Amino acid sequence: MSIMSYNGGAAIAMKGKNCVAIASDLRFGIQAQTVGMDFEKVFPMSDRLYLGLTGLATDVQTVVQKLAFQLKLYELRENRPISPKTFLSVVSNVLYEKRFGPYFIEPVIAGLDPKTSEPFIASCDLIGCPMEPEDFVVTGTCAVQMYGMCEALWQPDMEPDQLFECVSQALLNSVDRDAGSGWGAVVHIVEADKVTTRRLKARMD
Amino acid sequence: MATTVSCLEVPKGGFSFDNCARNARLEERGLTRPKFRKTGTTIVGLVFEDGVILGADTRATEDTIVADKNCSKIHYIAPNIYCCGAGTAADTEKTTEMISSNLQLHRYRTGRPNRVATANRMLKQYLYRYQGYVSAALVLGGVDCNGPHLYSIHPHGSTDKLPYVTMGSGSLAAMATFEAGYKANMKKADAMQLVRDAVAAGIFNDLGSGSNVDLCIIGKDMKVEYLRPFDVANKKGVRQGNYSYKPGTTAVLSKSIKQIKYDIVSESVQEDMDTS
Numbered sequence: 227m228s229i230m231s232y233n234g235g236a237a238i239a240m241k242g243k244n245c246v247a248i249a250s251d252l253r254f255g256i257q258a259q260t261v262g263m264d265f266e267k268v269f270p271m272s273d274r275l276y277l278g279l280t281g282l283a284t285d286v287q288t289v290v291q292k293l294a295f296q297l298k299l300y301e302l303r304e305n306r307p308i309s310p311k312t313f314l315s316v317v318s319n320v321l322y323e324k325r326f327g328p329y330f331i332e333p334v335i336a337g338l339d340p341k342t343s344e345p346f347i348a349s350c351d352l353i354g355c356p357m358e359p360e361d362f363v364v365t366g367t368c369a370v371q372m373y374g375m376c377e378a379l380w381q382p383d384m385e386p387d388q389l390f391e392c393v394s395q396a397l398l399n400s401v402d403r404d405a406g407s408g409w410g411a412v413v414h415i416v417e418a419d420k421v422t423t424r425r426l427k428a429r430m431d
Numbered sequence: 432m433a434t435t436v437s438c439l440e441v442p443k444g445g446f447s448f449d450n451c452a453r454n455a456r457l458e459e460r461g462l463t464r465p466k467f468r469k470t471g472t473t474i475v476g477l478v479f480e481d482g483v484i485l486g487a488d489t490r491a492t493e494d495t496i497v498a499d500k501n502c503s504k505i506h507y508i509a510p511n512i513y514c515c516g517a518g519t520a521a522d523t524e525k526t527t528e529m530i531s532s533n534l535q536l537h538r539y540r541t542g543r544p545n546r547v548a549t550a551n552r553m554l555k556q557y558l559y560r561y562q563g564y565v566s567a568a569l570v571l572g573g574v575d576c577n578g579p580h581l582y583s584i585h586p587h588g589s590t591d592k593l594p595y596v597t598m599g600s601g602s603l604a605a606m607a608t609f610e611a612g613y614k615a616n617m618k619k620a621d622a623m624q625l626v627r628d629a630v631a632a633g634i635f636n637d638l639g640s641g642s643n644v645d646l647c648i649i650g651k652d653m654k655v656e657y658l659r660p661f662d663v664a665n666k667k668g669v670r671q672g673n674y675s676y677k678p679g680t681t682a683v684l685s686k687s688i689k690q691i692k693y694d695i696v697s698e699s700v701q702e703d704m705d706t707s
Contacts, residue, residue: 228462228463229464273691278603307694323446325521328450351521369496379675381670387678388678391681420690421602422689
């Protein structure tokens with residue numbers, strides 16, 4: 227078994243028109259046994275910046291706390307909210323510091339620039355190699371399935387409602403084909419003036 | 432208490448090995464490590480009449496999955512020096528950033544543009560220090576006061592100074608193209624075409640390379656042209672059907688909306704003019 231599939235989990239982030247979507251499943255398992263069905267893997271880092279983390283659950287919690295710490299220091303020093311691109315740099319450096327003894331997580335970042343409200347998504351591998359594609363990022367035990375679903379469903383410039391349907395269906399159908407993720411899903415649609423959080427009805431197996 | 436960490440402790444630069452013992456124990460229990468994102472890659476460099484041309488493909492892979500279809504493998508080192516990277520993507524990214532940073536400090540210290548040999552020396556000493564564990568295979572090229580220079584740098588720290596080099600999984604296909612087509616002191620247009628052909632050979636014949644060809648031409652007077660993409664060798668197909676879902680398709684259990692307050696950046700009040 228791989229360390230990354232010990233706890234299971236999945237997360238997607240997608241770009242839309244003046245909005246981004248970020249979603250994750252809710253399963254927390256220990257190998258074959260499901261222990262929790264309310265383990266969200268998407269964390270709000272600031273008003274318009276969200277971070278999704280999949281992989282080993284203990285490292286997910288540790289890295290989120292480390293990053294929140296770094297972010298708070300940044301905001302105290304700079305007296306302004308962090309931009310998503312800079313945050314990607316912070317995440318990348320925090321992970322690369324542990325290059326030879328890594329945290330077993332794979333992050334996805336989704337947010338809007340605090341000044342221009344331009345949508346931004348990015349992901350890293352477990353040692354912090356950054357990637358900023360134009361369309362979507364996926365991570366988790368069902369990454370292969372999610373790549374397939376997203377390639378088929380994603381279109382550029384989707385409105386928030388359309389983007390919600392796209393990301394939800396991509397996530398739900400992918401986790402249904404993976405034993406290690408599922409048991410519910412949470413989706414956040416981040417727009418310039420509001421964030422809509424929805425919990426989805428999913429297969430509980 | 433064995434470890435009391437003060438929150439105000441400024442972390443030292445460099446690598447931290449805190450997790451190594453824990454990770455080793457996890458592997459003893461039979462859990463396998465995940466693979467790092469590699470850049471598979473075909474990267475090439477060529478010295479022509481006026482300068483240096485660097486070329487690279489744009490595919491980043493995670494095992495056999497294509498993680499990024501359009502990643503940038505030609506990294507900025509200095510205004511007159513660029514570097515292509517193959518191997519573990521995080522290593523090439525961070526190593527080139529670090530050397531770039533140090534070279535900027537060097538520029539301030541010396542008051543001169545950097546020499547390519549300086550970048551080469553810094554990179555090889557860093558990579559040798561880590562005995563190949565920092566898995567970065569680089570093609571370093573640039574123009575300085577002594578003319579154009581091209582180096583290939585291997586993960587263990589050995590370097591070769593040559594008129595044309597290729598690295599990465601597609602290096603054999605690219606080198607075959609170079610060996611057939613290279614002439615000394617080529618003209619810019621011919622050189623660009625040859626570099627494009629070499630990278631394309633890698634893209635179409637090597638599984639680890641794909642997508643587009645990026646070029647970076649560093650010419651006379653250290654002028655840089657960064658052409659990304661230079662050649663879109665593989666276009667994505669046009670979707671034949673419409674797969675969008677009607678709003679309301681997904682069953683929602685609960686919904687909550689959080690309004691975001693806008694920060695007031697500036698406020699100005701205009702009082703009524705006194706027209707007495």
